[in-house]
Amino acid sequence: EAGVAQSPRYKIIEKRQSVAFWCNPISGHATLYWYQQILGQGPKLLIQFQNNGVVDDSQLPKDRFSAERLKGVDSTLKIQPAKLEDSAVYLCASSLLTGGPYEQYFGPGTRLTVT
Amino acid sequence: SQKIEQNSEALNIQEGKTATLTCNYTNYSPAYLQWYRQDPGRGPVFLLLIRENEKEKRKERLKVTFDTTLKQSLFHITASQPADSATYLCAPPTTGANNLFFGTGTRLTVIP
Numbered sequence: 001e002a003g004v005a006q007s008p009r010y011k012i013i014e015k016r017q018s019v020a021f022w023c024n025p026i027s028g029h030a031t032l033y034w035y036q037q038i039l040g041q042g043p044k045l046l047i048q049f050q051n052n053g054v055v056d057d058s059q060l061p062k063d064r065f066s067a068e069r070l071k072g073v074d075s076t077l078k079i080q081p082a083k084l085e086d087s088a089v090y091l092c093a094s095s096l097l098t099g100g101p102y103e104q105y106f107g108p109g110t111r112l113t114v115t
Numbered sequence: 116s117q118k119i120e121q122n123s124e125a126l127n128i129q130e131g132k133t134a135t136l137t138c139n140y141t142n143y144s145p146a147y148l149q150w151y152r153q154d155p156g157r158g159p160v161f162l163l164l165i166r167e168n169e170k171e172k173r174k175e176r177l178k179v180t181f182d183t184t185l186k187q188s189l190f191h192i193t194a195s196q197p198a199d200s201a202t203y204l205c206a207p208p209t210t211g212a213n214n215l216f217f218g219t220g221t222r223l224t225v226i227p
Contacts, residue, residue, distance in 0.1 A: 048214050056213055091158050091159075099213055
């Protein structure tokens with residue numbers, strides 16, 4: 001079974017520029033998550049989708065971050081404009097369903113450096 | 116608000132010994148808890164799930180315990196090997212139980 005795919009793997013941008021990350025979850029997984037992981041910390045949830053609807057975006061900085069999952073499959077996370085503190089690894093994960101003890105499958109992440 | 120504490124940022128042990136990692140939680144009572152492994156440059160990988168009515172769960176050389184009285188989960192790796200070196204993350208569900216809340220992790224190094 002193919003895993004969670006993410007691209008790009010690395011991105012370097014200057015502050016105030018915009019950037020987009022793409023994620024393709026495991027086939028058949030209804031739930032998709034975007035996490036931000038700052039060096040030395042655990043993953044922090046940014047947004048969670050169930051099919052193409054948002055379940056939780058309470059920690060998403062909505063003034064600069066946006067995400068969509070239009071057809072309930074792949075997803076895009078965008079940052080515009082980027083700040084220095086956005087430098088982190090952005091992880092995408094998927095699970096079969098939501099609201100229960102379902103294990104999450106993570107992609108390799110995108111390492112973003114904002115200069 | 117809920118809080119997760121993993122015992123230390125780093126733990127070094129000798130090959131062959133048992134590694135014990137601690138996860139303490141406060142301000143709520145999760146119905147289950149998951150443990151993940153993360154290698155440098157990679158996403159976390161699920162290892163084990165333990166529910167509140169289970170005292171202990173085992174998988175090969177891994178063992179997890181869940182003490183709801185102490186509000187603590189212990190993660191053990193027996194007969195540790197250098198390949199076990201990684202960061203281990205504790206993840207109970209959030210209070211709404213729709214997703215997971217990850218601890219900061221413990222970086223384990225097994226010395227040959």
